[in-house]
Amino acid sequence: MLDRTDAEAISRRVRRRILSTIHSAGAGHAGGSLSSVEILVALYFDVLRLDAANPKWPQRDRFILSKGHASSALYSVLVERGLMESDLLRSFGRIDSELQVHPDMHRLEWVEISTGSLGQGLSVGVGTALGARLTGSDFATYVLLGDGECQEGQVWEAAMAAAHYRLDSLVAIVDSNQAQLTGRTSDVMDICPLRDKWAAFGWDVVEADGNDVIAIRQALLVPRGSRGRPSVVIAHTTKGEGVSFMEAGGHTWHGRVPTAHELDLALAELADAGRSKGGEPRECN
Amino acid sequence: MSATDDVVSTREAFGKTLASLAKENARIVALDADLASSTRMSYFRDAVPERFIQVGIAEQNMVGIAAGLAHTGLIPFCGSFATFISRRACDQVALLVGHTRLNVKLVGAYGGLVSGNNGATHQAVEDIAIMRAIPNIVVLEPADDIEMGMAVEAAIEYEGPVYLRCTRDPWPRVSPPGYRFRIGKAACAAEGSDVTFVCSGMMVSQCIEAAERLSCEGVSAEVINCATIKPLDAEMILSSVRKTGAVVTAENASVIGGLGGAVAELLGSELPSPTVRVGLQDEYGECGDNVSLLHKYGMDVEHLVEAAGKAMRLRDQRSGAKHR
Incomplete structure (x- = not known):
């Protein structure tokens, strides 16, 4: 298990990789990638069962990035975890690249x-969890969704099915950064109260500060697998987390590419010892 | 026209074959969006209930779950009406099945105009066009119960996405004794030299009847049963059209983007030839019995005979013009 100092240092390096990658490619989604960093660091370092030498190990836990636009965060975490060469990041979004702006299996x-x-993604996760049961496998399935994404009706079709089939090997994580492309999620189409919605659909709900790497890891490591209910972790995060002017810009940084100057400012902020955002739970309004 | 007593519909043949094969192959799973009695997946449900997954009335979720099941090495069959599996779940089919190339089998019961008198909402007329336009999906529409049984087996053996289109009602059997269906191979259902019918599904028996009528008028019509709409058996179609020079396509669907579209695309680039496309002419259907529907929408034997005449006239005018 990573200690807080190491986990926060890794998260800062991931953020630097994300922004450099997006700036260099001229494409990508900074805001929603930055908000999901600690979730992905916790998953890939301490939560997911995986074999670094064999990505297709049959008993691996399945992770589905349903909010596919956070690809730059996934790729950067893979690099930090030693699962991918850092040089590959330079090809992000370019012709013939392994690193598509939305991930390609x-x-x-x-x-x-x-x-x-x-x-x-959650429907696919219901399928892999059902598949694990039918094939006698004991892997878990984790699906990371955006909060804006929860406006899609299919998410709730899948939520219904997961509870109906008592899929306790399935864990959904909502990166609740409260902003989406055109505005604040509460203004675009309010999805609150999220906790009550998931609970009403038959899920066990845990809330955590999604930008506190230790808090989110604890929430993800809550024992599962015997209660006959799927679980969801509502991760309260900030869009653009870690870079002051991106946090302030909220939804405007959903798909904007930082200029060279903005990149310099951001990297300077991220080079600092960093500020721990742990402690204060942010509530769904 | 009526079916002989022992012939069953292609949906019935699909349901029975799948249930029977699933008893021996533990990788096969079936997903249903509350239509099992209509799609005939009910046979599967009764035979292997532990591998039958009811998802409720939620086709988009069904296709996503199927992708997840295929991801774990299983062979999921998703059953629904052809309208809902193609239109309602179109994005899921394109991205989670087509783009991923996962081993998902999509089954559209109630293909086309003749869909149990349910009217326009339940008449799938653009499903073939939708499935054809999505890369990596094999599109099959067997003509009768025998061919459907073999197509289900072939779909299971084939590693990758397949769309299997069924018809609600029984139509006359056209498969000759000893016939073997293979994905990508069309079958010559009647030999001829004056005009080529390229058809699929229940339209094959209609075209055979049209060919019989034409033969009374001294016209020799070839009928190609094109049960694999994608990938198209270009070789067989081109070799027939080189002989006849006149083509009629016939499908229980819109003439835009389906079998007629596929044949016109092929001929346009390889062997430009007069091609009359029989099917729904860019419009929606309505309620009515099968005979009345096929008559009103220009898809009965009479219209097929007329279409053959038109294709041959166009060919003859063109060759006359060339010789002037």
Whole structure:
């Protein structure tokens, strides 16, 4: 298990990689990648059962990045975890690249399933969890969704099915950064109260500060597998987390590429010892 | 036209064959969106209930779950009406099945105009066009119960996405004794030299009847049962059209983007030839019995005979013009 100092240092390095990658490619999604960093660091370092030498190990836990636009965060975490060469990041979004702006399972073996059209990943997770049961496997399935993504009806079709089939090997994580492309999630189409919605659909709900790497890891490590209910971790995060002007910009940084100057400012902030955001739970309004 | 007593619909043949094969192959699973009695997946449900997954009325979720099941090495069959599996779940089919190339089998019962008098909402007329336009999906529409049984087996053996289109009602059997269906191979259902019918599904028996009528008028029509709509058996179609020079396509679907579209695309680039496309002419259907529907929408034997005449006239006018 990573200690807080190491985990926060890794998270800062991941953020630097994300922003450099997006700036260099001229493409990508900074805000929603930055908000999901600690979730992905916790998963890939301390939560997911995986074999670094064999991405297709049959007993591996399945991770589905349903919010596929956070690909730069996934790729950067894979690099930090030693699962991918850092040089590859330079090809992000370029012709012939393994690193598609929305992840492609046929190009990068660590990508479990291609995503990018929002709302679809949880259904796939229901399928892999059912498949584990039918094939006698004991792997868990983790699916990371955006909060805006929860506006898609298919998410709730899948939520219903997961509870109906008592899929306790399935864990959904909502990166609740409260902003989406065109505005605040509460203004675009309010999805609150998220906790009550998931609970009403038959899920066990845990809330945590999604940008506190230790807090989110604790939430993800809550024992599961015998209660006959799927679980969801509502990760309260900040869009653009870690870079002051991106945090302030909220939704405007959903798909904006930082200029060279903005990149310099951001990297300077991220080079600092960093500020720990642990402690204060952020509530769904 | 009526079916002989022992012939069953292609949906019935699909359901029975799948249930029977699933008893011996533990990798086969079936997903249903509350239509099992209509798609005939009910046979599977009764035979292997532990591998039958009811998802409720939620086709998009069904296709996503199927992708996840295929991801774990299983062979999921998703059953619904052809309208819902193609239109309602189109994005899921394109991205989670087509783009991923996962081993998902999509089954559209109630293909086309003749869909149990349910009217326009339940008449799948653009499903073939939708499935054809999505890369990596094999599109099959068997003509009768015998061919459907073999197509289900072939779909299981084939590693990758397949769309299997069924018809609700029984139509006359066209498969000759000893026939072997293979994905990508069309079958010559009647030999001829004056005009070529390229058809699929229940339209094959209609075209055979049209060919019989034409033969009374001294016209020799070839009928190609094109049960694999994608990938198209270009070789067989081109070799027939080189002989006849006149083509009629016939499908229980819109003429835009389906079998007629596929044949026109092939001929346009390889062997430009007069091609009359029989099927729904860019419009929606309505309620009515099968005979009335096929008559009103220009898809009965009478219209097929007329279409053959038109294709041959166009060919003859063109060759006349060339010789002037």
